[in-house]
Amino acid sequence: MRLLAIVGSYRKGKTVDTLIDAAIKGARAGRENVEVEKIHLVDKNVKYCKNCMVCREDDPNKPIAKCVIADDMQTLCAALDEADGFIFGTPVNMGHETAIMKTFLERVCWVLARPGNSPLKGCPEPRTERKKKAIVIVSSGIIPPLLRRWCDEATALLKSVCKCSLNAKVxxxxxxxxxxRKGIDAYLRKAFKLGKTLTS
Ligand SMILES: Cc1cc2nc3c(=O)[nH]c(=O)nc-3n(C[C@H](O)[C@H](O)[C@H](O)COP(=O)(O)O)c2cc1C
Structure with missing residues (x-):
């Protein structure tokens, strides 16, 4: 099984990165043949989408649509297509995913999706038929879990991209x-357990 972990934090070795490592350990626990590639988006050259729609209008039977921008997204989209499962992680900044995560997701959107019919004609549906799995990890500095539903738009967006472009069930x-205030130790075990669900 091939997993791809996408780190949307600006900081290496901090909250999101550490929790993703714990989830990777969980995914590997008691399992052989779990290959994991971890990508730090901060290390990648990911330019803004141009809204040229070349990807959306490309042959719907292609697994990966053409993108006119030459940067690291070509390799990243190929890796997303090949993967069986995903670990997405991002800090919640101003209630949303980080700007680098959003830039990345906008570039993924129509390259791995084609126009479908649900819930409306023209909405994205995954190009791949392979059913995949995903988990999502987000962190916030101040807002406690009790207030998550009002202050976390990041998880909803990641779930939507998983469903519409990656064919991945979160x-x-x-x-x-x-x-x-709370530190991350309390969340490490949860991240480990969450990682296990990807491979069980
Ligand atoms: C520009 C910016 C906006 C932020 N907005 C929020 C916020 O809306 N709510 C919150 O609880 N924390 C907010 N934070 C704190 C980050 O969520 C926190 O530092 C992050 O989860 C830590 O992740 P990291 O250690 O992986 O960088 C913000 C931080 C920055 C830099």
């Missing part, structure tokens, strides 16, 4: 809330 998510 089997669980972790909101590591108020880490500035």
């Amino acid at each position: 089997v669980g998510s972790l909101y590591a809330g108020a880490v500035e």
Whole structure:
């Protein structure tokens, strides 16, 4: 099984990165043949989408649509297509995913999806037929888990992209809330358990 972990944090070795590592350990626990590639979006050259719609209008039978922009997204989209499962992680900044995560997701949207019919004609549906799994990890500095539903738009967007572009069912998510006050230790075990659900 091939997993791809996408880190949308600006900081290496901090909350999201550490929780993703714990989830990777969980995914590997008691399992052989779990291959994991971890990508830090901060290390990648990911330009803004141009809204040229070349991808959306490309042959719907192609697994990966053409993108006119030459940057790291060509390799990243190929890796997304090949993967069987995903770990997505992002800090919640101003209630949403980070700007680098959003830029990445906009570039993924129509390259791995084609126009479908649900819920409306023209909405994206995954190009791949392969059913995949995903987990989502988000962290916030101040807002505690109790207030998540009003202050976390990141998880909903990631779930939507998983469904519409990656054909991935989100089997669980972790909101590591108020880490500035609570620290991350309390969330490490949860991240490990969440990772296990990807491979069980
Ligand atoms: C520009 C910016 C906006 C932020 N907005 C929020 C917010 O809306 N709610 C919150 O609880 N924390 C907010 N934070 C704190 C981050 O969520 C927190 O630092 C992050 O989860 C830590 O992730 P990291 O250690 O992986 O960088 C914000 C931080 C920055 C830099």
